[in-house]
Amino acid sequence: MSEQQQQYWPIFTEKDEIKTFWNKKPINFVKQTISYQQLMKRISWKSNKPTEYEFLLSEEGVLFYKKNNKVKGYVQLNEDISLKLIDLKISNKKADAVKVIRIKRTKDIFLYIWNHDYQYTFQFLKYLCQFCFVQNLDELxxxxxxxxxxxxxxxxxxxxxxxxxxxxxxxxxxxxxxxxxxxxxxxxxxxxxxxxxxxxxxxxxxxxxxxxxxxxxxxxxxxxxxxYIKGGSLYQYLKERKRLSEIESTQILLKLALGLQQVHNLGYVHRDIKLENVLIDKDQLKLIDFGFAEKICRDRLVNGQGTAGYIAPEVFMKQPYQEVGDIFSLGVIFYSMLSGKAPFRSNTYDALLKLNKECQIEFSELRFPNVSQKTMYLLKAMLSKQPENRINLQDLLNQLTVCQILSPTNNMASTQSIVEGSVGISFNHLQSKNTLKSFYQNSQNSFTENHSQMSQQKPSKNLRDRRYKSQSLDKKGLLLKSSSFKPSLKNIYQIKIEQSDDNISITDLDQPIPYENLRFLQTSYQTLNCQKFI
CATH class of the missing domain: 3.30.200.20 (Phosphorylase Kinase; domain 1)
Incomplete structure (x- = not known):
């Protein structure tokens, strides 16, 4: 191994430039949140005499040791401190060899700690591993x-x-x-x-x-x-499903945006967000592979690497890669989920890079069936070619969390939660065929009544503007005729559904809602929350 190679292997080694193991300066111990504590024996690099102390580890990775309930010293653990389980011979007797944890700060500064019960020694090692690097595999x-x-x-x-x-x-x-x-x-x-x-x-x-x-x-x-995440990548998931619904796509986007926020808060950008770097398994979703992550630099482009088809356009212009660069890659994922196709597609790598650089993206209605105008606006804002015009992460999160389709802490929305959350009626109660029919008829009647009342009044200018803005135009700029079916749930909270022996039976309660009726309920839900119709 050459001298240059020796600088970069091992990746992790003891690098602390200190002369003593423990920091003896005063510290406010009361403010520390202790995650683990245990009585351990200790031998230091200075003394071979085993001494028992109480060791405490905080959630922030600060290791303390105490004697007579008084803090004697502490050390902030990090990736430049090594841990290793070794067999240490305490005395000349063969039976006195015990498993100890060696905590090493430099080549010459280290200590050994252990408990007479190996279970506690091993347990303490696992807690310490959260903050340091370890030099054992077979034991773990x-x-x-x-x-x-x-x-x-x-x-x-x-x-x-x-x-x-x-x-x-x-x-x-x-x-x-x-x-x-x-x-x-x-x-x-x-x-x-x-x-x-x-x-x-x-x-x-x-x-x-x-x-x-x-x-x-x-x-x-x-x-x-x-x-370990048992499921596959979001790429595999999308390949099986072809296309995801607006609700599911938006919820996945929100989770990814929240995860990305944690990265940006540390002062880093991910730089390789793509479908393959998202793991998904049932309700679990994880952003992975931070191999290209780097500190945010606002003065120059540090690194131009990335995955073709996901690269922010400013990278091709040698402009600095900042937080909105990750937003563009996130937008490519959102586009793929909503449409079932990538925004840039080609059979060759060079052609794909060219399309990525030109950033000419199709947003036609044929490409995005059943996607609300609000979501399309958000998608376009994420995929803006100019970084200064692109939506930032905080505004993206604000848009997503304001949306009533989901909340950032909920799991994937089920049909049951959609129905109960939107109409405020027991889902089990809706499972009755007669009840569902009554629910449907009342919702249609409520629309008819509201429509007749509104027709008697002259609509305000704001309402007219909103109506024209939301309706589609043909090629000549004329308003297209709206569908006669517009489910309305404005008065659904006031619906009184009678329960009687004639209306609901035990058999009815056991029957699932037919697919076409579920589609109606989901459409009604999207109508209320996405504001696609007026």
């Missing part, structure tokens, strides 16, 4: 099957060799090989990419961003241990 995990491959890494399933209570049965391990990584021309760039990815994921604990559990640095391998 077993590598299983390959579940994915990247440009310079492979992803394996991992099973814990010692499973703690409430610990998952499986993890995913992104494995980098030393020889493959050192063969890269841009070794320095990849080194910083990996460091940035770990820095970001270690500091984000959010439902819609993949959780990095541990960093395992070995002599020949680097393994990033993450949570």
């Amino acid at each position: 995990y077993t590598l299983q099957d390959v579940i994915g491959k990247g440009g310079f890494s492979k992803v394996y399933t991992l099973t814990p060799n010692i499973r703690l209570p409430n610990q998952p049965f499986n993890y995913a391990g992104k494995v980098y090989n030393k020889n493959e990584l050192l063969s890269k021309k841009d070794l320095k760039k990849f080194y910083h990419f990996i460091r940035s990815e770990c820095y970001i994921l270690k500091r984000i604990n959010f439902p819609y961003v993949l959780k990095l559990c541990e960093i395992i640095q070995l002599e020949e391998l680097l393994i990033l241990v993450t949570e």
Whole structure:
């Protein structure tokens, strides 16, 4: 290995430039939230005499030790501090060799801690792994099957060799090989990419961003241990479904935007948002692969790499890549979900890059059937060619959270929640055929009554403007005739549905709502919330 290569492998090593292990300066211990504490024995690099102390770990990664209920010292843990389980011989007796945790800050400054019960030693190690890198694999995990491959890494399933209570049965391990990584021309760039990815994921604990559990640095391998998502990518999900509904697409977009907000708040941009970098499994959704993530630079373009078809147009103009660059890539995903097709398509890579650069995007109604005008406006704002005209993340979140279709904390909206949330009537009650018929007839009557009342009054200028704005125009600019079917739920809260033996039976309650009736209810819901019709 050349001298230059030695600078970039191992990726993680002890780099603290300190002369003592513990910080002795005063600290406000009361403000610390303790996540784990345990009585442990300690041997330091200065003394071989085992001494028992109480060790405490805060949620922010500060490790304290106390004696007689008084804080003696503390250290802020980070990715430049190593952990390793080793067998340490306490005395000359063979039986005295015990498993200890070595916490190492520099080549010469370290300490050993352990508990007489190995279960507590191992448990403490797992807590410490949240903040440091660890130099053990066999004591922690077993590598299983390959579940994915990247440009310079492979992803394996991992099973814990010692499973703690409430610990998952499986993890995913992104494995980098030393020889493959050192063969890269841009070794320095990849080194910083990996460091940035770990820095970001270690500091984000959010439902819609993949959780990095541990960093395992070995002599020949680097393994990033993450949570395991059983389902596939959003690309696979969309390929099976062809196209997603407006409701589901908007909800996925909101979750991704919330996850992206966490990244931007750290001062980083993702730079490789695409369908393949979103994992989805039932109600779970995770933004993954931060290999191209970098610190936000507003003065110049640091790196022009990205995935063709998702690259923000300003990158081709050598302009700085800022937060709105990620918004453009997010818009490509939103476009693909709503239409079932990518905005840029070609059989060759060069042609795809050219289309991406020109950024001529089709937004025709044929491409987006049953998509509201409000959503189309949002999509166009995300895919604006000029970054200064593109919607920013906060405004995007404001638009999405104001929308009544979903809320940021809910799971995927089910038909049941849609119906109950929009009309305020028990879903079980609606399962009766007669009740549903009554509900439908009343909704139509309410529209007829409201329409007749409105026809007697001269509409205001604002109402006329709104009506013309929402109706479609033909090629000559004339108003097209609106459909005669416009379900209205304005007075639905006032509907009184009588329950009687003739109206509802046990058999009726067990019957699901017919598909065509569900379609009516969903259309009514979208009408109220998306404001596609007036």
